[in-house]
Amino acid sequence: MASLTDHPPTERGGWWHQYVCPAHGVELDHVGFETGEFPAGGVPCAYGCRVDTDAVRGAWRVLAHHWWARRIRLLSYDGGGAELLTSYARLYLELTKAGEHEQAQGWMQRGRLFHQALTDAVWGVPIAHAIRNLAGRAELAETLPMLDDMVDGARRARDAMVAQDKFSSNYTAWFNALGTTAGQAAAAVRGERWDGEKEWLTGEHGQFAHLEVATGEDGWEWEASTYYHGFVLRAYLLSLRGADPAQVPDRLETMIAALAGIATDGGILPALHDGPYRRVPLALEWLEIVALARQFTASHGLDAVAAHARAEVGPEYDGLEDRFGGWFAGPPRAAGSVRSLAITSSYAVIRAGGIHAILDHGAHGGSHGHHDKLALYLYGKTTPWQPDPGQVPYGHALWRRHYKSAAAHPTIRIDGLEPDEATGTLRRHESSVTAEVNGWYEGVQATRQVIAGDNYLVDVVHVTADREREIVLQFRPDVDLSVDIRPGAVHTTWVGDETLYGYHVGPGVPVTSPGPGPADDPQRVRTALDWTVVGTAATFCSVYSMTAVAVELTGDAVAVDGYIHRIGER
Numbered sequence: 001m002a003s004l005t006d007h008p009p010t011e012r013g014g015w016w017h018q019y020v021c022p023a024h025g026v027e028l029d030h031v032g033f034e035t036g037e038f039p040a041g042g043v044p045c046a047y048g049c050r051v052d053t054d055a056v057r058g059a060w061r062v063l064a065h066h067w068w069a070r071r072i073r074l075l076s077y078d079g080g081g082a083e084l085l086t087s088y089a090r091l092y093l094e095l096t097k098a099g100e101h102e103q104a105q106g107w108m109q110r111g112r113l114f115h116q117a118l119t120d121a122v123w124g125v126p127i128a129h130a131i132r133n134l135a136g137r138a139e140l141a142e143t144l145p146m147l148d149d150m151v152d153g154a155r156r157a158r159d160a161m162v163a164q165d166k167f168s169s170n171y172t173a174w175f176n177a178l179g180t181t182a183g184q185a186a187a188a189v190r191g192e193r194w195d196g197e198k199e200w201l202t203g204e205h206g207q208f209a210h211l212e213v214a215t216g217e218d219g220w221e222w223e224a225s226t227y228y229h230g231f232v233l234r235a236y237l238l239s240l241r242g243a244d245p246a247q248v249p250d251r252l253e254t255m256i257a258a259l260a261g262i263a264t265d266g267g268i269l270p271a272l273h274d275g276p277y278r279r280v281p282l283a284l285e286w287l288e289i290v291a292l293a294r295q296f297t298a299s300h301g302l303d304a305v306a307a308h309a310r311a312e313v314g315p316e317y318d319g320l321e322d323r324f325g326g327w328f329a330g331p332p333r334a335a336g337s338v339r340s341l342a343i344t345s346s347y348a349v350i351r352a353g354g355i356h357a358i359l360d361h362g363a364h365g366g367s368h369g370h371h372d373k374l375a376l377y378l379y380g381k382t383t384p385w386q387p388d389p390g391q392v393p394y395g396h397a398l399w400r401r402h403y404k405s406a407a408a409h410p411t412i413r414i415d416g417l418e419p420d421e422a423t424g425t426l427r428r429h430e431s432s433v434t435a436e437v438n439g440w441y442e443g444v445q446a447t448r449q450v451i452a453g454d455n456y457l458v459d460v461v462h463v464t465a466d467r468e469r470e471i472v473l474q475f476r477p478d479v480d481l482s483v484d485i486r487p488g489a490v491h492t493t494w495v496g497d498e499t500l501y502g503y504h505v506g507p508g509v510p511v512t513s514p515g516p517g518p519a520d521d522p523q524r525v526r527t528a529l530d531w532t533v534v535g536t537a538a539t540f541c542s543v544y545s546m547t548a549v550a551v552e553l554t555g556d557a558v559a560v561d562g563y564i565h566r567i568g569e570r
Helices: 054-076 082-096 117-134 141-163 170-190 197-202 207-214 226-239 250-262 280-296 303-316 397-404
Strands: 347-352 355-360 376-379 412-414 425-428 432-438 444-452 457-475 480-486 489-495 499-505 509-516 525-545 551-553 557-560 563-566
Touching: 054 082, 054 117, 054 280, 082 117, 082 141, 117 141, 117 170, 117 226, 141 170, 170 197, 170 207, 170 226, 197 207, 207 226, 207 250, 226 250, 226 280, 250 280, 250 347, 280 303, 347 432, 347 444, 355 432, 355 444, 355 457, 480 509, 480 525, 499 551, 525 551, 525 557
Parallel strands: none
Antiparallel strands: 347 355, 355 376, 412 457, 425 432, 432 444, 444 457, 457 525, 480 489, 489 499, 499 525, 509 525, 551 557, 557 563
C-alpha cells in the first residue's frame, strides 16, 4: 500500500527488458516502486548482486510507472485516485514535451513517456480505464490533454506500422487498444458520446481487422508464442469494454479456446516460444485475461489457469480483477459456440494417462520464434517434467541466445549447429500424430510420432541424413532426472509433484550433464540428457507412463502391457 508521501517516478522510463542481472540472467527484484525513487545502492537480484546502471534505472522506472497505473486503476473502482490522475497528467505533459524519447534503440517504435510507443500504450490503457471509471464522479478536465495526446500517439504509431507493412504486429493491437480506451475516457470526461468505433475497432485498420490478420483460423496469434498470444488477446479484451460479445468476430473466442487447449488440467500454460517461463506480473496478466474471458464466453475453459496464476501471485494479490464486473454490454457467448482445438497449425496436444504432451511442428514465429521444431514438451497436471524453457528478459543477449537455441529445447540437433527456420507438417491418425520437417538442416529429414495409449505415451523419433552426421536427441527436464542404463533399455525417472517413468531404446550413447534450467532462473542446474548417434540414420523410441507398465523394447517394436507398436516405420 502506497503511503501519502509516495509518488510515481518523476522521470521518463526506458525499456523494461533491461531489468535483468548481467551476472546471473535473472530478472531483478521488484522493489521501491511505490516510492517513485530508485533504490539507493542499486536494485538486488536473487543471488545478492546490487545493480545500478542507466539502463536498469530506465527499466526500473518502466515497472514503477506500471505499478502506479495498476494502483490508480484499483483505487478508481472505489472512487479514489482522481488527484493522482490529475497530478500524473501534469507530469506526463512535462515529461513528454520534448517529443519522442531520444534514448530509444534504433529498432524501436519510439515512445514519449517510455523508449517504446508500445510501452506507452500498455501503460496508457489502465490509466485511461481509471479515468473512465471516475468520469462524472470527479473533476478530471486536467487529464484531457494527456488523453488527447495518447490518442494522437496511438494513431501515429499505428500509421507507422501500416506504412512499414507490419499491421499484423502485436504492437498494433495495443495501439488500437490505447486509441480506443483513451478516446473513450476523453469522451466520458467531456460528457460526450465516443465516435471512434470505426477508426479503432471496426475500420480498415481497427481491432477487428487486426484480429483477422494476426491470427490463424485455429486462433493462434501468428508468432505461436503463448506470451504474445496472451499479450494480443489481453489488448483485444481491454478494447471491448461496453461492447456486446455477440457482435465481436468469432476469431476472438477461438483465441481463447486455443489458449485453453494448451493448458494442463492443473492450469499450467506452457511458455511456448518467446516469453517468461514464470513471472508474477505475467500471472497477473493471465488473471486479467481470464476475468474478461469469463464474461465474453461461457466456453472459456480457463478456470484452472486462473487458479494456477492466483497461486503464483501469492498473498500480496490486490484483487483488481475481481472488480471487472459488467465489462461487456451483453451476456457471455453461449457455451459450445466455438470448438476447442487440440491440434492446431503450430502445436499438437496429446493427453494420455495423466501426461500432457505438446509437439511443436508449425511455423517458426518470426523474431519471437525459437529453434525448437519437433520438440516434445511433457507436463503432468501440475508438474513441468520437460517444459518449454521460456525466455529471459531480452536485455541479456547471451542468455537470450541460449534460450532461443536448439540446445535449450527437447528436440533434435545436428552437428551441434542451429537449424534454419522451418515449418513442419502434421499427419493425424486415430490415436497418434506424426510431425515431419525438412529444410531445417541441409540434407536432413526427421519425423516424430507420438502415440497415446490408455495409460502411457510412445514417442518415436526417426532421422535420416544424406551423409554421416552427429544426430542428437535432447532431453531437457525441469525436475530431478535420474538415469539408469540396463541391458536393452535406458530407464529414466522424472520426480516432481508427480512422477514420470521413461523407457528408452536407440543406437548410440545417452550422456547426462549439468545444464541451466528454464529461463526464470538460468542458474538453476538441471540434468540434461543427450542421446548421440554418428551416422546417416537413427531411430529413438521412448515410452512414458505415470504408473507401472510392462515395456519390452527391441530394435523394431515396442510392446506396452502386451500391446505392440512398430517403430522405425514412416
